Amino acid sequence: MPSTPAVVRAAQAMRGLLTLKDFLNEAEVAQVEAVLVQCAREADFQVNEREYGQGKFPDDKECNRVVGHDKLGRKIRRSMELGTMKHEVAFACVERELGEKFPDHFTREPRYGKEPTTGGYSITDTRWDSLVPDLVLHFVRNANHIQRLYDFYFPCTASKKSNPLGDTGETVRQKLDKYKELSGAEQPALVTPQLGISR
Template sequence: MGFVDSETAGKARYAAYVAEQASARAATRAMASPLVRAIPPAVLALMQENHDADELEKQLAACAVQAEQLGNTRYFHGRPPTRQECAEVVETDRCGKPVTRAMQLGKQKHVLALQCAEQVLKALWPAPFSIEQRYRYYPNARMVETVSRKEEARLIAEGCTEELRGTLKPDLVLHGDRNLLKAALTLDFKFPCPDSNRPQWTRYGRSSPYADDLQGSVYEKALGGKALLISPAKGVSPQ
């Protein structure tokens, strides 16, 4: 057995200490981060090799902040809209329902955020993902199916159709493998207006097949995995 001098032994102990501390920091981040906790172990292992898991959360949150700033700049010279401005009715939709400034801004900010998120996911998510994919969910049968872009466009073009009632359209569905009917993680951007409001899941109304249930809860039942919100103020959070 060869002799190990004190300097070499000291370096080995220090290297072991550094590795232990790095592992502890990673574990702490995973405990603190709802996104990292929600990623399946097999996918997380691939991402942790390049430290992509932490970066994914950071960059998706940055997409929300950027979209918020760009959206506010367009209409309010960079300042956030007031509660009164958010409630202002700016137009009516094709069904004759009023569209508030909050709804209009939210839609435009979603477009910006999803463009940003697509680039982030291409760089950092090591498995397939879907953006604004619409699904039909049959709770009693515990079955879900996709609605093609072509069919969705046809139904929307037909106007106030009931055929889209009860369908689900999450912003981002991150898959753990090539099964595109299952989610490892479902993410929705939320842009509260005014920004002092808390980001939260929509609660379905009485006329919905999911009456009184929360949007995130229905996503989880339909697609599996965890559903999380992304907002400018809170980043990635359960609600």
């Protein structure tokens, strides 16, 4: 029986689905991580140049300067403000560098909430008590099936720049331990301009 155009199209579509990989292999993950480090360094450099001039960066006094207060009255320091700016530049870089190559395998700032019935975490719109990593690599079009998880961190003061991870990796633990309940996030990583990927 000869194939009709509809049958041929259906077979081609099925082949396309079968060749769409579920997850990234180790070489592809390494490519992604190289881009994340590049983007963190670019963001750090570009924001410092824009805010302070060519070749300049904030000193400790500037990093600790109070620039406002949040809704609860807590101090917002310049280091936090700069960190927010650098995150935005880094995110734009990641979208530019990875958006075409791995569009179905990463999500920026997905929000995970605890399921009352199972106690596990899944994608949610609820803000209360949710976890929001900066970037998640995941199975194709499924951010609930995490492959790798990353947070950007932009140290500001001289001591934090010289030792971004803190004594015995304290900063990494503080920033990444909150993700230990997320299924598949056994190797969360911190991305800093100084050290690149740290686990």
